[in-house]
Amino acid sequence: MRVSEPEVLICGAGAAGLTLAIDLARRNVDFLLVDKAAGPFRGSRGKGIQPRSQEVFEDLGVIDRIVASGGEYPVMRFYTDEGPVDRSFEMSGPTPAEPYHIPLLVPQFLTERCLRERLAELGHAPLYGHELTGIDQDDDGVSARIATPSGERTVRAAYLVGADGGSSFVRKSLDIGFPGRTLGVRAVVADVRADGVSTDAWHRWGEGTDTQVSLCPLYGTDMFQYMGPVPFDVDIDVSAAGLTALFHERTGRTDIVVREVPWASVFSMNARLADTYRIGRVFLTGDAAHVHPPTGGQGLNTGVQDAYNLGWKLAAVLDGAPRSLLDSYERERRPIAEAVLGLSERLLEAARSRFTSRGREVSQLDLGYADSPLTIATPHRDKGPLAGERAPDAPVTGAGGLDTRLFSLFQGPHWTLLGYETDRAAAPAVRKGLHIHTTGPRGDLDDTGGHFRDAYGLAAGQWVLIRPDGYIAAVADLHTIEARLDAVGLRTGGASPGWR
Secondary structure (H helix, E strand, O other): OOOEOOOEEEEOOOHHHHHHHHHHHHOOOOEEEEEOOOOOOOOOOOOEEOHHHHHHHHHHOOHHHHHHHOEEOOEEEEEEOOEEEEEOOOOOOOOOOOOOOOOEEOOHHHHHHHHHHHHHHOOOOOEEOOEEEEEEEEOOEEEEEEEEOOEEEEEEEOEEEEOOOOOOHHHHHOOOOOOEEEEEEEEEEEEEEEEOOOOOEEEEEOOOOOOOEEEEEEOOOOEEEEEEEEOOOOOOOOOHHHHHHHHHHHHOOOOOEEEEEEEEEEEEEEEEEOOOOEEOOEEEOHHHOEEOOOOOOOHHHHHHHHHHHHHHHHHHHHOOOOHHHHHHHHHHHHHHHHHHHHHHHHHHHHOOOOOOOOOHHHOOOOOOOOOOOOOOOOOOOOOOOOOOOEOOOOEEEEOOOOEEEHHHHHOOOOEEEEEOOOOHHHOOOOOOOEEEEEEOOOOOEEOOOOHHHHHHOOOOOOEEEEOOOOEEEEEEOHHHHHHHHHHOOOOOOOOOOOOO
């Protein structure tokens, strides 16, 4: 079949691949999204949506439908010899600076359905039954061979992104090492319909033992997620009868019966991190770059944020920004994955004891890029977030009198420059891809309740530059900020050159 030429080829239509596709679509980047599976993934596996990912989904325009597809985590009900004990997740409520504090429980197949719907609104859809079979790259692009239902197809793209999971064909084709370790835990996870169990709690038996088993209600469905460790040397019957028998054996509760199993998997838990996230014009993202144990709900979230980091950089380079911008992807995201892997392993170890709880450390709100080449350090700053950290939200009032939020002003594919109590006339010249807002004389914003000031710790006359992915690039003078805008391709004086 003849060669087609999208700017970016994405291999893998899971949460990371879909996130990247949405981000590219809203930036008018031509891409192709392929997946070797016959259709969408239909399991609940990555069911936790952390607060930082909720902020990402707000920016991408899907947060409301994702919230509507699930709900807050239910109370955890531990069944002990002394009777049931209820424990709630320990998360504080939202604040003006952090509007999302509560993790959401949304089955992965519903999260991905929401992302596909958003992608369809932008005029795109995944191509299923399209398997990547070969990769060749040179200085000018990547040639990929794809087996399709109608025969082999060759795709020539400027860049290729492997979002194709833990057994990634892309990673293996590039001979990228994937060191780590098997964690000595094998588990069964299944979506089940069951009788005799309530949906008001996450029911857990045998906590801290090798015979534990749990049933977690999957809001937005009529199912539960069934999960428990299993021996390495035993075949596990994942039929309704088999899972019922295993449950009865472990709990002694014969009043609860599994009657249907729409999806099931038996897997060994691993913690692995790719040696590199990039070779030439080919990148890894999501599980192709790192795999986690399920504890703490970190894997899907880290993959989504990988894609969110990479998308704006690919688009910028394709629109004329220096190619060196792409070097920051691995510099920023690989240390994050390394830290998150450590957290997931610690939580897995803690889960071997009873009544473990999780707090802010799983929210991913405190992860950032202080050491990034894109970050301009902010010395001598004694309050407010530093450059490289997540940009806080804050309620503000527009000059027209309507209430809004900083997150609403950030939403979209642009950079944002905020000036606090400064004359709008002092702002830099308008640039493509930069939105400028100020409080103060002739400003378009009013910091009505002082939330902007409090969230950022700003003094009159200070400026803050916010990246497209919601991180602070600089708290600096305008000369420094304008130099950074030039460096990332946001130049004054007309259209960008559009080279690859």
